[in-house]
Amino acid sequence: MLRASGIHYHAGKKQILKNVSAEFHAGEFNMILGPNGSGKSTFLKIFSGELAASEGIIQYDEKELRKIPRETQARSRAVMSQHPELSFPLTVEEVVMMGRYPHFDFAPAKKDRQIVEEVMGKMDLINFRERNYLSLSGGEKQRVQFARVLTQIWERPEKGIRYLMLDEPLSSLDISYQHEFLRMAETFLGKDTVIIAIIHDINLAIQYAHRLFFLKDGELVAQGKPSQVLNEELLLHIFSIKARILPNPLNGSPLILFDR
Amino acid sequence: MLRNNKWFFIISLVLLGLILILAIAFGAVSISISEMGSAIMHYFQGKAPASIHEGVFLQLRLPRVLLCAVTGAILAVSGVLMQGLFRNPIVEPGLAGTSAGAAFGASFIFVMGPKISPAIKEMTGPFLVPIFAFAGGLLATYLVYSLAKNASRISIMSLLLVGIAINAVALSGTGFMTYIARDPQARSITFWNLGTFAGASWLQVWITSAVAAIIFALSFRYSKQLNALLLGEEEASYLGVDTKKLKTRIMILNTAMVSVATAFVGVIGFMGLIVPHILRLILGSDNKKLLPAAIIVGALLMVLADMGARLLLAPAEMPIGILTSLVGAPIFIILLKKFNILGQKGGYNA
Numbered sequence: 001m002l003r004a005s006g007i008h009y010h011a012g013k014k015q016i017l018k019n020v021s022a023e024f025h026a027g028e029f030n031m032i033l034g035p036n037g038s039g040k041s042t043f044l045k046i047f048s049g050e051l052a053a054s055e056g057i058i059q060y061d062e063k064e065l066r067k068i069p070r071e072t073q074a075r076s077r078a079v080m081s082q083h084p085e086l087s088f089p090l091t092v093e094e095v096v097m098m099g100r101y102p103h104f105d106f107a108p109a110k111k112d113r114q115i116v117e118e119v120m121g122k123m124d125l126i127n128f129r130e131r132n133y134l135s136l137s138g139g140e141k142q143r144v145q146f147a148r149v150l151t152q153i154w155e156r157p158e159k160g161i162r163y164l165m166l167d168e169p170l171s172s173l174d175i176s177y178q179h180e181f182l183r184m185a186e187t188f189l190g191k192d193t194v195i196i197a198i199i200h201d202i203n204l205a206i207q208y209a210h211r212l213f214f215l216k217d218g219e220l221v222a223q224g225k226p227s228q229v230l231n232e233e234l235l236l237h238i239f240s241i242k243a244r245i246l247p248n249p250l251n252g253s254p255l256i257l258f259d260r
Numbered sequence: 261m262l263r264n265n266k267w268f269f270i271i272s273l274v275l276l277g278l279i280l281i282l283a284i285a286f287g288a289v290s291i292s293i294s295e296m297g298s299a300i301m302h303y304f305q306g307k308a309p310a311s312i313h314e315g316v317f318l319q320l321r322l323p324r325v326l327l328c329a330v331t332g333a334i335l336a337v338s339g340v341l342m343q344g345l346f347r348n349p350i351v352e353p354g355l356a357g358t359s360a361g362a363a364f365g366a367s368f369i370f371v372m373g374p375k376i377s378p379a380i381k382e383m384t385g386p387f388l389v390p391i392f393a394f395a396g397g398l399l400a401t402y403l404v405y406s407l408a409k410n411a412s413r414i415s416i417m418s419l420l421l422v423g424i425a426i427n428a429v430a431l432s433g434t435g436f437m438t439y440i441a442r443d444p445q446a447r448s449i450t451f452w453n454l455g456t457f458a459g460a461s462w463l464q465v466w467i468t469s470a471v472a473a474i475i476f477a478l479s480f481r482y483s484k485q486l487n488a489l490l491l492g493e494e495e496a497s498y499l500g501v502d503t504k505k506l507k508t509r510i511m512i513l514n515t516a517m518v519s520v521a522t523a524f525v526g527v528i529g530f531m532g533l534i535v536p537h538i539l540r541l542i543l544g545s546d547n548k549k550l551l552p553a554a555i556i557v558g559a560l561l562m563v564l565a566d567m568g569a570r571l572l573l574a575p576a577e578m579p580i581g582i583l584t585s586l587v588g589a590p591i592f593i594i595l596l597k598k599f600n601i602l603g604q605k606g607g608y609n610a
Contacts, residue, residue: 050494074500085492087347088545094487101488102500106548132544152499 001025002163002194004047007056009039009218016042017053017218024211026161027189030196031205034215035239040198041082041167043215047196048079048165061161074102077163078152082171084145092128092136092144096120099151115154122184123147138172146181156192164188166197170204182208202256206230214238230254265549268542272553276329276560283325283567284317288575291317324460325563330468331457331521332531332562333476336554339532340539341479341514344486344547345507348416349540350595352532353518355423357400359529360430362515362522363452365396367437370449390467393523397515400426405511455528455581457566464524475517476555482510483547490545528562528581530588535561537591 002024009017017039024030024047034040045051047058049065058065065073078099086095096119100112108116120126123143128136133144146169153162164185170178178201185195186208199205205212206226214222214229216238222229235243241258248255285291291313299314309315335353342351353359369392404426408418431453438449451458485506488496493503522528535558536550543549562580565587569580 045494048498050497070497070502071500074498077498079495079498081492081494081498083492084495085347086490088349088490089540090490090545094544094546095491098488098491098499101484106484 001061001161002047002196003057003059004043005057005059007043007046007058008054009042009046009051010054015218017046020056020215020218020220022213022220022223024194024196026194027191028195028210029186029189029208030194030211030213031209032196032198032213032215033200033202033205033238038215039218040215044079044165044167044196044198048077048163049073050079060163071102074152076153076157076160077165078149079165080145080149080167080169082167084141086133089132089134092125092131092133093120095133095144096125096147096151099148099154102152115151119147119151119154123150139174139177142169142172143177146184150184150188156190160192162193164193164195166195168198168200170199170201178204202235206253206256226254230256265543269553269556272556272560276556276563279560279563279567280325280329283328283563284321286567287321287570289313289316291321320460323462323465324457324566326465327460327468327524328457328563328566329559330465330472331525331528332535332558332560332565333555334468334472334517334521334558335528335531335562336535336558337476337479337551338514338518339536340547340550340554341486341510342532343536344489345510346414346416346419347490347492349537350416350533350592351419352530353514354527354529354532355420355427357404357423357426357430358397358515358518359522359527360427360434361400361403362393362397362519363527364400364430364433364437365392365394365519366390366523367434367449367452368392368396371437371441387467390520390523394516394519396430397519397522398512400430401511401515451579452522452526453581454579455526455584456569456577456579457525458577460524468520468524471517471520475513476551478513479510479551480548482506483551486510486547487545526579526581529585530592531558531562531584533595534584534588534591537595 004020004022007017007020008015020039020043032040032043042051046053047065049058049070052066060068060077093116096116097108097112100108100116104112120129123146125143125147128140128144133141136144149164149166153164156162166185169181173181182204185197189195209226212223212226212229213220214234221238222234230245232243232245235241235245235256239258244257244259246255246257247253281293284296285293289312295311295313296317299309299317302308302310302314303318309318339352342353342356343349345351366389369388373388404419404422405414407426408414408422410418434449434453441449485496485501488499488501489503489506491499496503535554539550539553539557543553565583566580569578569583572578
């Protein structure tokens, strides 16, 4: 379990997060939603260890995050951030292999190569192996980055928990790859895996999430199972736009329509 | 990008060997292979050189070509390191103020040292100059970074602009030293701004090689972390890299080796730009390949350039810095164009 307790974050005088507490359980697909500027990415950066909270504590599996060495964190926690800014020519394989960096010293071991191979196969990247990363389209780059992130924590840990964190992983993907990504992440789940994703498409979130977390103006406004937490007032409050909730004709789960 | 890197390394090593032999053979005096052989034999037998040619080979040509090779390797590796650090292919030690600052430090102690105390020149001449060069290089580099920093981020644009200013200050400092120097000194100072290998000595070769060997070895250890940094600082830290520590270490190592080289041969611009540019086209940007390749190709191109500097105006000699800038500046412009300039890509969170 990943636990955030009483997280505050200030940037200068501006308070970006106000007393946010949340528990992300292993075996659940946790998704964070909220309007632009609500503090989602900042929250992710704090519980992933990239930013230090002004106040509050992050615990990974009951251990305080800042007491876990950076290298140890990197072996069990992978993060896909919004805008990787690689601007040098590297092959797709070289980029995916970077995910194994926390696991070897100088040269990749046989196991590292096998994992890279396996992930590239699962992500349809085998034919891209020698391609220059810079020559890829936005969606293809995102697939490569996702492969790199999965590679980092591919093996299930012998003990403890692995953490997969995704900050808007779907932004440049077509519909079929959006589902592909989320299904791929789903196969990762288990009692040893915590997954947390920031997602914009609420209907997509409903289809995969076990638990939704809504942020607005730096506060955690609501959380819970999609079927329980969602209601029209909440959506109006959070997104400031009128919504209607219907049963999805395909599977009966909630389907949200926004009025113009 | 090349699939089979093994051949690249084999071919470039063979070429380097050939160019080294050619560079030793040709010059104001030509030296045959057999003369080289017998000079080396006589040296190891402890005998005096048998001819003037052998003397020229041992005392002038060989140290010069070797110093040249080591300096080329240093500048090329420095280019790779700095570009990795800034995630931008248009950074090099000449542009970031390091070389000019080092040249000022060197010329400062060279001129002022004897004025402060005559003992300085006698006792620690060859060591004090690189130490002051390092101090000057470090100061200039630090000034560039801290002045270019804007809200804890250094954009490439501001780095280059501040670099221009600091380079100008350092250059005029060196100019001032030239101006107040006594006449025979003055001649040897001008070279710090233009770059030349004409004064190469064995002591310089040993010092530079020792520094280079240590720093290259340390840089290799960081190649994986430098690769991770290419993804961005955030991604690198998610991969377990302490980016702050990495940046400080690379910066100091880099400044140290560039300063030592500059102390002995002056400012040689654009080598740190040309070599990595060529290598990235052939090998891609994996630092594990780039760093060793930069050593070989940097040495190769510098020896070639020095041969050009010696032979183009023979029997007179041209400062090598003029030649490298002539070739390097257009490549710099091409890179500026190609990367659709400045602001957008790369940068540096300080």
